[in-house]
Amino acid sequence: MNASLPAPPEPSMSALLxxxxxxxxxxxxxxxxxxxxxxxxxxxxxxxxxxxxxxxLLGQGHPAWVAAITEQAxxxxxxxxxxxxxxxxxxxxxxxxxxxxxxxxxxxxxAEANEAALKVARKATGREVIVxxxxxxxxxxxxxxxxxxxxxxxxxxxxxxxxxxxxxYGDLDALAAALDDTVAGVLIEPMQxxxxxxxxxxxxxxxxxxxxxxxxxxxxxxxxxxxxxxTGLPFAWHAEPTSQPDLVTCxxxxxxxxxxxxxxxxxxxxxxxxxxEHGTTFGAAPLACAAVSAVLQTVARDDLLAGALRIGEAIAxxxxxxxxxxxxxxxxxxxGCLLGVVLDRPAKPVVAALREHGIxxxxxxxxxxxxxxxxxILPAExxxxxxxxxxxxxx
Ligand SMILES: Cc1ncc(COP(=O)(O)O)c(C=O)c1O
Numbered sequence: 031m032n033a034s035l036p037a038p039p040e041p042s043m044s045a046l047l048x049x050x051x052x053x054x055x056x057x058x059x060x061x062x063x064x065x066x067x068x069x070x071x072x073x074x075x076x077x078x079x080x081x082x083x084x085x086x087l088l089g090q091g092h093p094a095w096v097a098a099i100t101e102q103a104x105x106x107x108x109x110x111x112x113x114x115x116x117x118x119x120x121x122x123x124x125x126x127x128x129x130x131x132x133x134x135x136x137x138x139x140x141a142e143a144n145e146a147a148l149k150v151a152r153k154a155t156g157r158e159v160i161v162x163x164x165x166x167x168x169x170x171x172x173x174x175x176x177x178x179x180x181x182x183x184x185x186x187x188x189x190x191x192x193x194x195x196x197x198x199y200g201d202l203d204a205l206a207a208a209l210d211d212t213v214a215g216v217l218i219e220p221m222q223x224x225x226x227x228x229x230x231x232x233x234x235x236x237x238x239x240x241x242x243x244x245x246x247x248x249x250x251x252x253x254x255x256x257x258x259x260x261t262g263l264p265f266a267w268h269a270e271p272t273s274q275p276d277l278v279t280c281x282x283x284x285x286x287x288x289x290x291x292x293x294x295x296x297x298x299x300x301x302x303x304x305x306x307e308h309g310t311t312f313g314a315a316p317l318a319c320a321a322v323s324a325v326l327q328t329v330a331r332d333d334l335l336a337g338a339l340r341i342g343e344a345i346a347x348x349x350x351x352x353x354x355x356x357x358x359x360x361x362x363x364x365x366g367c368l369l370g371v372v373l374d375r376p377a378k379p380v381v382a383a384l385r386e387h388g389i390x391x392x393x394x395x396x397x398x399x400x401x402x403x404x405x406x407i408l409p410a411e412x413x414x415x416x417x418x419x420x421x422x423x424x425x
Pocket of ligand 1: 083138139140141142144167168169170219223224252253254255281282291
């Protein structure tokens, strides 16, 4: 044996690429879940106020979701997109109607959906420049890094892709100044998620629509985090109906745990694409489409938009002046099941303390923001427990 070979790894050493710092890794092992609860290896229960990065809209093991995926797996597990499929057509129709758009292109992740949106915008306009928002987040592929301003994500991969102009989020004057006849598209999160659940001023989305029309640019909403009912509306842009976008992306809640994302297009945008231009092996797979239909049907049948709004209103009451104000909470931002609880201190130690009280919560790029993205099926008992735990942790 060659003495210079490195020693074999310890048998217990993980083979995973260590993409997270040790302080970001949960110090518990989650082994099962039921509804809005997660359980660790010692069978301690936690209310899930984070939804696995805003994914688990229906919680864990929702019977309708499990039944749809199981039935599809038993009927037809996989065929490619060259095979016409009713389950795919049904999911696309349901999603287009729900999102008030015309056409759907299914992919596997939010970043891929944004990649597709950028491709369509560039081809449709014959232009290259994208205007994106400061502190936005759009994913980690090369094109998505190009439109994501935060140095935290892009600095190690420069030069990043594309010609991009960044403007302050919510600033219509700055957006107007950035637009000219070289701009292919304006990319906006209707509510910035990872930044710290930040809403734009009223009229910003509709104003962006008007400016895009004036300059012949496409309006793209990234609703990967906000879409599919999470904010108590089908899509967050529906709060400003005159902001009708050309392109919308979604993911996360769309499959509620099954990996699927989508680009939604207007008929006019769809007409600019040609056969063969977009494609993916796993996108629009039967199982993914079954999951999408189950999510949309469950949101409608169980009135989860109203459910999400009730959860958001309950947590908003923790803010100063609210019926259940908590000392140490400076503000509550967001709506429905996407909330930023702004603290008078750094959020990270509070997240760790909340875990001791049986609450899983998240952080954001705003260090004082506790980011909450619970399932829309969260019971009232969980909100009472969150209130008590937050009071105790901030005391
Ligand atoms: C607004 C937004 N866009 C895009 C993405 C990227 O999605 P994915 O991680 O599925 O590629 C995310 C992920 O957090 C997001 O929040």
